[in-house]
Amino acid sequence: MTAIHAAATPAGTAGSPVPLRLGTRASVLARTQSQAVADALTAATGVPVELVLISTEGDRSSATIAQMGSTGVFVTAIRRALTDGEVDLAVHSYKDLPTAPAPGLSLAAVPVREDPRDALVARDGLTLGELPPGSRIGTGAPRRVAQLRALGLGLDIVPIRGNVDTRLGRVRGLAGLEGPGDLDAVVLARAGLxxxxxxxxxxxxxxxxxxxxxxxxxALAVECRSSDARTRELLGRLEDTPTRACVVAERSTLATLEAGCSAPVAAYAEVAEGEAGPELFLRASVTALDGSDSVRGSLTGPPADAAALGRALAADLLDRGAAALMAAGR
Known part of the structure; x- marks a missing residue:
């Protein structure tokens, strides 16, 4: 593991709290979202936070997520640093986490979520429906590949990797970015942009x-050691209950399907006010990698039943052939 300590704040002085050490990947996006958590934590608690940059397997590899074929490639090294006491907390993109809990670690906070939808960045300001058949669209996620193919637009899906600016640089004609400009568009998470x-x-x-x-x-996941009661209490002030309910439902679906981040599985939950109080509306799908077939479903229930809703929806998808679609993708 390679860890480079980059202090965002000075070490504690007499009478001031000792800074918490926050482990994060070194990419611009990871540092930006980790700094946002650090700033929110300091604002809520008065405790300074410094970032510790950690190199992960996913950062060092040039392969696509599908080629790496395992979950945890962006989090294992960070979790090891947390377990070993090199950092006090860690911030992850929640979707990068394996669905199984990590022994000795607690998911202490899930802050308010950014817009979870995907976004298209295309040449000439085009929308997806305006791109002509044969247009080259870049994405590294099998889920996006499968769903884009299922739309039947005749697009040529190109596997890509790299940070956000690297991916944007692949789009032809985007001003102010360096890159080969060999694609007509890319699809990225709107939250990262x-x-x-x-x-x-x-x-x-x-x-x-x-x-x-x-x-x-x-969504972001903020972890600390289960034994560190003080840090768990501090991080709890960043918790957003509706966001946690949504991601618990979505990831419960993923876990029950026994699928990882390289599977063509999608899930999206929203909490809204219903007649009897807050209700959670969960949708999920599994799509064949070639886009030829898919199964979709939805369920509604109390946010407190988020995990059970996810399991029930996954069971329904499995009954309708989801396992065969995922196996074909592998």
Missing amino acids: SRIGHTDRITETLDPLQVLPAPAQG
Whole structure:
């Protein structure tokens, strides 16, 4: 593991709290969202936070997520640093986490979620429906590949990797970015573009009826050691209860399907006020990688039953052939 300590605040002085050490990946997006959590934590508690940059397997590899074929490639090294006491807390993109809990670690906070939808960045300001057949569209996620193919638009889906600016640089004609410009468009998470100030690049935010988001997309997961009661209490002040309910439902669907982040599985939950109080509306889908077939479903229930709703919806999808679609993708 490679860890580079980058202090965002000075070490504690006499009479001031000792800074908490926050482990994060070194990408611009990871640092930006981790700094946002650090700033929110300091504002809520008065405790300073410094970032500790950690290199992960996913950062060092040039392979696509599907080629790496395992969950946890962006989080294992960070979790090891947390377990070993090198950092006090860690911030992850929630969708990168394996669905199984990590021994000795607690998911202490799920802050308010960004918009979880996918976004298109295309040449000439085009929308998805305006791109002509044969247009080259870049994405590294099998879920997006499968759903884009299922739309039947005749698009040529190209696997890509890299940070946000690298991916944007692949789009032909985008001003102010370096890159080969060999694609007509890319599809990225809107949340990531928003966090680093690139929403002006978006030519269309994709309706979930067209492309359903990944489980927990747009959400952050803040972890600490289970034994660290003080840090758990501090982090609890960042918790957003509706966001946690939504991501619990989505990831419960994913876990019951026994699928990882490289599977063509989508899930999206929303909490809204119903006649009898808050209700959670969960949608999920599994799509064949070639787009030839899919199963979709939805359930509604109390937010307190989020995990059970996810399990029930996954069971319904499995009864209707989801396992065969995922197996074909592998």
